[in-house]
Amino acid sequence: MQIETTEINGFAIDTFNQHGLEEGKKQGICPSCSHNRKPKNQKAKCASYDWERGLGTCHNCNTSFQLHTYKRKGKAEKVYVKPSGPPNATEYPEFVSDKVIEWFKSRGISSQTLTDLQISEGPEWMPQTGKTENVIKFNYFMGGELTNVKYRDGRKNFKLFKGAEKVFYNIDSIVGYDYCVIVEGEMDVLALHEAGITNAISVPNGATLNSNNLDYLDSCIDYFEDKEKIILAVDSDEAGQALQTELIRRLGSEVCFLTTFEDCKDANEYLQKYGADKLTERITRAKPVPLENVTTFRDIEDEITDFVRNGFKKGFQVGLSNFDEIFSTYTGQFITVTGIPSSGKSDFVDQMVVGYNANYGWKTAFASPENVPTYLHAHKLMRKTWQGMPSKEDIGGDRWNQIADHCNSNYFHIDMERYTLESVLKKGAELVKRKGIKCLVIDPFNKVRDVDCKTEDVNRYTMEYLSKIEIFAKKYDVLVFIVAHPTKMYKDKDGKIEEPTMYNIKGGGEWYDASYHGLLVHRDYENKTVKCKVLKVKFQNLGENGAESHFKWEPRSGCFIPHEPLDVSSEKMPWE
Numbered sequence: 001m002q003i004e005t006t007e008i009n010g011f012a013i014d015t016f017n018q019h020g021l022e023e024g025k026k027q028g029i030c031p032s033c034s035h036n037r038k039p040k041n042q043k044a045k046c047a048s049y050d051w052e053r054g055l056g057t058c059h060n061c062n063t064s065f066q067l068h069t070y071k072r073k074g075k076a077e078k079v080y081v082k083p084s085g086p087p088n089a090t091e092y093p094e095f096v097s098d099k100v101i102e103w104f105k106s107r108g109i110s111s112q113t114l115t116d117l118q119i120s121e122g123p124e125w126m127p128q129t130g131k132t133e134n135v136i137k138f139n140y141f142m143g144g145e146l147t148n149v150k151y152r153d154g155r156k157n158f159k160l161f162k163g164a165e166k167v168f169y170n171i172d173s174i175v176g177y178d179y180c181v182i183v184e185g186e187m188d189v190l191a192l193h194e195a196g197i198t199n200a201i202s203v204p205n206g207a208t209l210n211s212n213n214l215d216y217l218d219s220c221i222d223y224f225e226d227k228e229k230i231i232l233a234v235d236s237d238e239a240g241q242a243l244q245t246e247l248i249r250r251l252g253s254e255v256c257f258l259t260t261f262e263d264c265k266d267a268n269e270y271l272q273k274y275g276a277d278k279l280t281e282r283i284t285r286a287k288p289v290p291l292e293n294v295t296t297f298r299d300i301e302d303e304i305t306d307f308v309r310n311g312f313k314k315g316f317q318v319g320l321s322n323f324d325e326i327f328s329t330y331t332g333q334f335i336t337v338t339g340i341p342s343s344g345k346s347d348f349v350d351q352m353v354v355g356y357n358a359n360y361g362w363k364t365a366f367a368s369p370e371n372v373p374t375y376l377h378a379h380k381l382m383r384k385t386w387q388g389m390p391s392k393e394d395i396g397g398d399r400w401n402q403i404a405d406h407c408n409s410n411y412f413h414i415d416m417e418r419y420t421l422e423s424v425l426k427k428g429a430e431l432v433k434r435k436g437i438k439c440l441v442i443d444p445f446n447k448v449r450d451v452d453c454k455t456e457d458v459n460r461y462t463m464e465y466l467s468k469i470e471i472f473a474k475k476y477d478v479l480v481f482i483v484a485h486p487t488k489m490y491k492d493k494d495g496k497i498e499e500p501t502m503y504n505i506k507g508g509g510e511w512y513d514a515s516y517h518g519l520l521v522h523r524d525y526e527n528k529t530v531k532c533k534v535l536k537v538k539f540q541n542l543g544e545n546g547a548e549s550h551f552k553w554e555p556r557s558g559c560f561i562p563h564e565p566l567d568v569s570s571e572k573m574p575w576e
Contacts, residue, residue: 013054013068021056021067025049030058081163083149085139096121100136108271109190116198117170117190128157138186140204142167142220148204150186160204166216169202171223179229181283182247184240188233188267195276197283203243217250224251231257231286235266248289257286312541316479318355322562326547327534331438333516334466334473334480336535338505340489340497343523344530344553346371346443347380349481351560353439354384356479357410362438365431367414367424369447374413380558381411389556412437421450421465425472432476442469443483446506462507466514484511502535512536517543528552529563 017023019031030047037044037060046060054067096104100121101111120137133153140148148164160166170189174180181200183189192200204216224230230251234240248256259282264270271279290299297304306313315328329335339345346368353364371377383389385403394400412435414427424442431437442448450465466482473480486504489497499522502512512518518535531550537543551560 016068018068021049024051030056030060033058033060080147080165081161083139083146083161083164085146085149096136104190107187107191107268108276109187109194113190113193117193119190124151124153126151126153126157126159128159129153129155133157138169140164140167140169140171142171144172150204165219166204168216168220168223169204171201171220174199174201174223174227178227179231180224180227181231181233183267184234184243185266185268191268191271191279192233192283194271195279195283197280206239214246214250227255229257230255231259231283233259233261233267233283233286236260237265253289253291256289258289259283259286312539315542316356316360318352319359320351320355320549320551320560320562322549322551322564323532326549327517327519327532327537327543329479329517329542331479332474332477333538334469334482335517335519336502336505336511336515337481337483337519337521338486338500338502338535339521339523340486340500343521345483345521347553347558348519348521348530348532348560349441349443349483350377350380350384350558352481353411353441354381356439357385360438361410362479363410363412363436364439364441365412365414365428365435365437366441366443367416367419367428367448368441368443369419370444371413374415377413378407378411382407383556383558387557387559419448421448421468422452424448425468428472428478429476432478437478439479439481440472441481441483443481445482445484458507459510462510463514466510470514482515499533527565529565530560 021031022028027045027048029043029045034042034044034046044060047056047058049056049067051067056067096111096114096119101114104111104114104119118139118141120139122135122137123132124135124137125132126135135151135153138150138152139146140150142165147167149161150169151159151161168182169186177199179199181192181197183192183200183202184206186202189200189202192198203214230247232244232247234244234247244258261267261270261282264273267279270282313330315330317324317328337345337349353362356362357364366377368377382403385407386399390400390403412431414424414431416423416427424440428437428440445465450461450468453461453464455461455464469480469482472478484505486500487506488504489500492498499520501520502508502515502518505511512535515536516538520533520535521530522533523530529550530553531548533548534543534545537545550563550565552563553559554561
């Protein structure tokens with residue numbers, strides 16, 4: 001079946017049905033994978049054909065393919081201007097002055113390399129200076145023909161030959177190799193040639209932050225088809241990294257390898273500082289592009305080795321002896337703290353972050369709509385740090401100023417008219433970058449809403465809310481505290497409110513599943529004690545599920561003092 005039109009989307013069909021498939025059929029074999037399948041499956045209909053669009057799709061190998069070959073409709077190939085001079089590379093004159101040779105020598109480049117790469121010298125009008133300058137000429141050959149010229153004057157001004165085709169510099173050098181090196185400038189090509197790596201090429205116009213238009217790839221793409229390895233050795237600046245990203249996207253991450261030049265900007269600077277042998281070593285040790293969202297053994301071998309030698313990494317502790325026995329944590333995680341109203345949840349979280357600060361120097365940001373006015377919360381943190389109640393006489397004294405400066409540098413209150421999860425996490429990220437916080441407290445969670453979540457499903461809302469917090473915690477290696485009030489509370493037969501669990505929080509199942517750790521803070525009003533119970537620990541080495549620690553609350557300092565409750569069952573009766 002021959003389709004009626006001889007063109008598709010502005011392209012004229014050059015070869016109709018280039019793979020010799022069953023014309024007119026909507027389904028059939030795939031030209032990419034069918035011949036490689038087992039004999040019994042080679043004729044299986046694994047692909048769909050769209051003859052009007054000229055495209056096929058394979059459902060086995062997930063590839064798309066063109067049914068026809070095309071040429072641009074009604075347009076001839078673009079005609080480029082050829083630079084003046086001998087067109088053949090083998091006939092190109094070896095001409096550079098002694099001064100130019102000496103200049104290249106100061107950059108680590110020998111006269112032999114200048115000869116090999118056909119560097120020349122001569123007069124050229126430069127638009128940057130508005131006059132004719134004596135310039136160095138980097139001659140671009142493709143297919144053995146002079147295709148373009150890059151001119152460089154003594155003031156580091158550049159221009160390409162007007163109207164000439166843009167191609168990679170030294171592109172002919174990679175023919176016959178199964179790998180090549182791409183750099184960002186002609187001087188880097190010369191540096192690699194000096195180090196014995198002759199199959200190196202450079203982009204023609206350096207790198208910019210907008211590296212999406214790599215038009216020189218159009219005419220050179222065939223040179224890369226047989227390459228098993230393409231080493232990208234671009235500059236370490238932002239523009240170089242943008243170029244690297246686009247080259248990976250265009251050439252394919254599966255063949256691209258990356259290298260850096262340590263404390264140097266580029267290959268030529270590295271050659272001058274460390275020599276040819278070290279430069280060669282940098283190139284040969286290029287590593288493959290890391291797979292996105294995939295971790296391999298070698299990626300984490302150091303961590304595995306450390307684990308084999310030393311076991312689990314010790315968790316961070318707050319400095320309360322009885323609590324440290326049953327609970328510790330890592331950063332990059334979040335802790336859910338619950339308890340009935342007025343049980344001391346916020347106060348105990350304050351105790352924890354003050355402890356982490358004392359032990360490890362961690363700074364904390366608070367997003368606490370209920371901790372108002374802010375000065376009262378700041379006063380609580382000051383008392384815990386002071387280990388007492390400052391008096392009027394202390395104001396302005398040395399200890400006052402010392403602790404005031406400490407609190408000012410280590411505790412930050414996020415103060416907003418309207419708290420949203422997005423705004424809090426954004427401010428938290430800013431405080432990580434500017435102040436170096438390691439803890440973020442959201443207290444309580446129901447006062448810091450997620451406005452981007454449109455679902456009315458409580459469980460789904462909770463899942464999305466906690467997922468965003470987890471992503472933040474991991475990205476910035478921060479320990480996040482979420483204070484969550486229970487919405488369901490029950491009384492026992494004596495009329496006392498039972499201790500809540502994480503399942504008593506609205507969306508409870510999701511809280512238990514998603515939280516790294518869960519803590520219950522519960523006040524015993526009769527005995528004037530507070531207990532903290534471990535509701536969940538994600539890793540067994542960090543704590544003990546169901547374990548409890550008990551405290552007396554010291555009113556002057558606001559600190560929790562470890563306390564051993566009386567074991568009534570073991571107390572002897574008077575007559576025993």
